[in-house]
Amino acid sequence: MSDAPPPNKRQKRTEKSDSELPKKKFYRQRAHANPFSDHSLTYPKSPKSMDWGTLFPAFVRKEQTASDTSTEEQENRRAQDNGAGSDVDGFAGMTKHVEVADIGCGYGGLLFALSAKTPETLILGLEIRTSVTEFVQEKIKALRSQNQGSGLYQNISCIRANTMKFLPNFFPARSLSKIFLCFPDPHFKARKPKARIVSGTLCSEYAYVMRPGGVVYTITDVQDLHEWMVGHFAEHPGFERVSEEETEADECVAIMKGETEEGKKVERNGGKKFVALFRRAEDPPWP
Amino acid sequence: MQHPYQCICVCHPVGGDGSGMLLAASGPKISSVNLQNGSIVSSWPDEESSPAHETRETSTPEGPPGKKRKIAQSTETKPNVIQLTTSHDHKHVIAATGEDKCIRVFAIDPTGQLTQLSERYNESLLYRGLELTMPRCMPKRPCAIAVTPDNQTVILGDKHGDVYSLPLLPEDKDPSQLVPERAEAAPRKAFVPAATNLTVHTGRNLKALEAQQKQKDLHAKTKEPPKFESTLLLGHVSMLTDLLLATVVPDEPNAKPRNYILTSDRDEHIRVSRGLPQTHVIEGYCLGHTEFVSKLCIVNDRLLVSGGGNDWLGVWDWVRGELEMKLDLKDLLVAVRQDGLIPRTSDASLRDASDTVAVSGLWACHMAHPHESQLLIALEGVPALFHVPISQLVAQYQCRPDLEYTALPGNLLDIAIHTPVSATSAEHLSSLNEVSLIVSVDNMHALGSTSQPRSEPTSQRLLSLPLCKDPEVKRWGIDERSTALLEAANSAEGPERGGKGVAALCYGVETLRKRGGGKEEEEEG
Ligand SMILES: C[S@@+](CC[C@H](N)C(=O)[O-])C[C@H]1O[C@@H](n2cnc3c(N)ncnc32)[C@H](O)[C@@H]1O
Numbered sequence: 001m002s003d004a005p006p007p008n009k010r011q012k013r014t015e016k017s018d019s020e021l022p023k024k025k026f027y028r029q030r031a032h033a034n035p036f037s038d039h040s041l042t043y044p045k046s047p048k049s050m051d052w053g054t055l056f057p058a059f060v061r062k063e064q065t066a067s068d069t070s071t072e073e074q075e076n077r078r079a080q081d082n083g084a085g086s087d088v089d090g091f092a093g094m095t096k097h098v099e100v101a102d103i104g105c106g107y108g109g110l111l112f113a114l115s116a117k118t119p120e121t122l123i124l125g126l127e128i129r130t131s132v133t134e135f136v137q138e139k140i141k142a143l144r145s146q147n148q149g150s151g152l153y154q155n156i157s158c159i160r161a162n163t164m165k166f167l168p169n170f171f172p173a174r175s176l177s178k179i180f181l182c183f184p185d186p187h188f189k190a191r192k193p194k195a196r197i198v199s200g201t202l203c204s205e206y207a208y209v210m211r212p213g214g215v216v217y218t219i220t221d222v223q224d225l226h227e228w229m230v231g232h233f234a235e236h237p238g239f240e241r242v243s244e245e246e247t248e249a250d251e252c253v254a255i256m257k258g259e260t261e262e263g264k265k266v267e268r269n270g271g272k273k274f275v276a277l278f279r280r281a282e283d284p285p286w287p
Numbered sequence: 288m289q290h291p292y293q294c295i296c297v298c299h300p301v302g303g304d305g306s307g308m309l310l311a312a313s314g315p316k317i318s319s320v321n322l323q324n325g326s327i328v329s330s331w332p333d334e335e336s337s338p339a340h341e342t343r344e345t346s347t348p349e350g351p352p353g354k355k356r357k358i359a360q361s362t363e364t365k366p367n368v369i370q371l372t373t374s375h376d377h378k379h380v381i382a383a384t385g386e387d388k389c390i391r392v393f394a395i396d397p398t399g400q401l402t403q404l405s406e407r408y409n410e411s412l413l414y415r416g417l418e419l420t421m422p423r424c425m426p427k428r429p430c431a432i433a434v435t436p437d438n439q440t441v442i443l444g445d446k447h448g449d450v451y452s453l454p455l456l457p458e459d460k461d462p463s464q465l466v467p468e469r470a471e472a473a474p475r476k477a478f479v480p481a482a483t484n485l486t487v488h489t490g491r492n493l494k495a496l497e498a499q500q501k502q503k504d505l506h507a508k509t510k511e512p513p514k515f516e517s518t519l520l521l522g523h524v525s526m527l528t529d530l531l532l533a534t535v536v537p538d539e540p541n542a543k544p545r546n547y548i549l550t551s552d553r554d555e556h557i558r559v560s561r562g563l564p565q566t567h568v569i570e571g572y573c574l575g576h577t578e579f580v581s582k583l584c585i586v587n588d589r590l591l592v593s594g595g596g597n598d599w600l601g602v603w604d605w606v607r608g609e610l611e612m613k614l615d616l617k618d619l620l621v622a623v624r625q626d627g628l629i630p631r632t633s634d635a636s637l638r639d640a641s642d643t644v645a646v647s648g649l650w651a652c653h654m655a656h657p658h659e660s661q662l663l664i665a666l667e668g669v670p671a672l673f674h675v676p677i678s679q680l681v682a683q684y685q686c687r688p689d690l691e692y693t694a695l696p697g698n699l700l701d702i703a704i705h706t707p708v709s710a711t712s713a714e715h716l717s718s719l720n721e722v723s724l725i726v727s728v729d730n731m732h733a734l735g736s737t738s739q740p741r742s743e744p745t746s747q748r749l750l751s752l753p754l755c756k757d758p759e760v761k762r763w764g765i766d767e768r769s770t771a772l773l774e775a776a777n778s779a780e781g782p783e784r785g786g787k788g789v790a791a792l793c794y795g796v797e798t799l800r801k802r803g804g805g806k807e808e809e810e811e812g
Contacts, residue, residue, distance in 0.1 A: 035524060045555070046574035095722030164524040165554050168572050194524060196449060200567075201449065202561070208569040237567055278748050286545050286561070 007017060016138075016169040019145035019149035022059040024107065029134035033128045035164045035195055043161060047090030047172040052098070056122055057152035090172040098122040101171065101209075103163045104197060106261055108136035111184055112143070113259035115156045117251070124161045125158035126170070155163075167218045177251070179206055181229070183262035186222045200230045200236060206256040207238035212282040215242060217244040219256050219275045221266045242277035250277065288744050289780065289781030290314040292727040293793050294371040294702040295749070297322070298627065301378055303398035304708055309725055310380055310401075311776060312368035314792070317382060317397040322705065325772040327400035331363065357467060359697060367792050370429060374438045380453060381441055385792075387423035387463065388507065389585040390429060392455060407506065423453060431530035436548075444530040448523035450550060452563060457515055487574065494568050520566035525552035528595070528799065529583045532562060535606060549591065551580035551606065553799050557593055559605055575601055575658035579799040584649035586662055586677045594646025594664065596800050602680045604766040611682040614675065616644050616666070619690055623671055628694050632738040651677065652704050654722055658754060663724070665699040667796045672699055672726060672752070672763060693743070693763045697728030698735070700793055724763060729793060737777040737794040749773040 044050040091097035105125030136158035143153040294312040306323035358477040366384035427445035472768040557573035566694025579598025591605035648665030664673035679688040733739040751769035
């Protein structure tokens, strides 16, 4: 099947105005996308060629925008930043760099909930399914448009990406302080361990894009997947498990449990939620 | 018709006379050729183990227990050699074979005799002078191999993107005592589907779960873990294309040398990881290719050259992950075409070399003053050897690099750099000016084509290109006299092969290109 949604869907989607929220029913898509196939993905050659300004226009450095487009809100924001730009490689021209990634963000429940919690932190959702990504993008657009005065929802964005292949194309080394892996697809076929979003070798890539001290958040309702993820992160020398007390006290955990679409679904069905957090360790000294 | 030599390398066996041996793989067969007199010293699998011979052996009821049957395969079913390399101490030869996904280690004696080493304790079998035993078979097809500087470990990358380490020489252990260490195996317990309705939300998931449960028992019976020691070091979720080991002495005073593993994939990545034992640390990436990366070559210390589906080579400061320069290949290909090296044709089945570039080989050929070290380049399906002085591959080099080519009588397949060593020590001669290249060319396909057969097939598959004595002449030229020394290898009967199998074995690079319009399976969820 082609990448583009059927024409009737397209039409219904475009009929809405900018500030009107998208309807989920027009953006549904088959649950599983093959992480190995080429798709028709677009991704930057490297983080340096990533156009962050389009995703987070309110965080573009002043010199970069024409004076007439800069709103009062943006100026306020920049004043807070003391004019300092992001010094993270790959975020030249931005006042901030993306610090939080929601991998496999689905319909974006977590993004929308986190946005208001940390309005000064840039959060990016990454989702492999086109229509689902479009839904989140439309919803962000509508919410930004509805909240022009307050400047809410400027700090979240969503892109289509296969994170299992292209994470280092988007994020420079040590740039993220949080990665969320919420209710990843369980991939029941045990024969395809590489299809899972967590594996020993992928942990190395998560460690690469995270700064030491950063935290990976995982939640699932599938106990065996939970154990699988815990096993791989705990065994990986780049991570250590966060203690239970600290996990319970982390407010992102509550959001992850209560605000993700999957979290709500599990709640309705009376299922269990397994949570595990892992802190990115310092790299060991060279031997 | 003889099969081309798809992989070649030069080895200087310890205790040899210093003239070196050429190891050349033709289909499933590896031969060692004495470079002093041109004689073929040994071949593997042994000539004598012809199918008829083997059948007779194994049908003898009172003969040795069916051990030999394992090697009694006809040439047609014998696995083709896809990688061939030597250990740094030149004591061992390592070969990877495709169809059976195996890695084989041979000992090479001073005369060039190859001996495949025992995999299993006490099960080695002396057979016509060759110790034949079990190869180590990997879960996926190996696609790149390297040996660590201490010659203890083989690092192997497979088609599914995983990189493993294996001891070069398996320990004398009972294989049943070995617990394979593979991070992809479930860490604590096997990943068994959680069979509660609460955790399965969709009909699709439920179906997958049912299928999985049915499959489970069957699966448990069919797949056993590898019976040898191997450790998963790192992995790409992509097809791995090349792998290199590198060592750098950091600038800081008193810093110890640092080991790295460089890996490339079909999704345009070049990854720089720490070497053993810290391979879980990714140090960086060299990003900039917009097509697959197929070959990596470290030309000096911190300078890496990469090539693939782009019509340029990347020259990188790989420790910093910075692209220093792009070396354009397109103009040169146009020149090759204009020079008539690749016949013009309207036949669309001939891959048009001016349209696509697929880098199939990169080699650093180091030479001493007054000669200049060169980067050698092979492009898939192109009958020419490209070369450029390495000193010009720096960002500061103001002029256009002197990228030139030497025409060849067949598409270039592989190159072995032959630097004679002194007979007494394994040290290279103080003068590197005796370097010569042994080049393998395709004798079956038309010049410039990876599919069209030649109108007149030839047996000439190996050529010798000594360096011109005059340092001003930076070209390589085919030398009749030294090529004549390769006569025995050129006329050796190879396995009979159809053109299709040969093309698949010799020309796999262009197939890495993404065909565009990759489809996403999209359905109602
Ligand atoms: C079960 S959903 C969970 C969605 C969301 N996190 C939540 O909790 O509601 C898993 C999501 O991961 C996405 N996904 C799977 N593999 C992915 C990959 N390699 N890269 C990006 N997203 C992926 C799927 O398309 C799907 O939307």
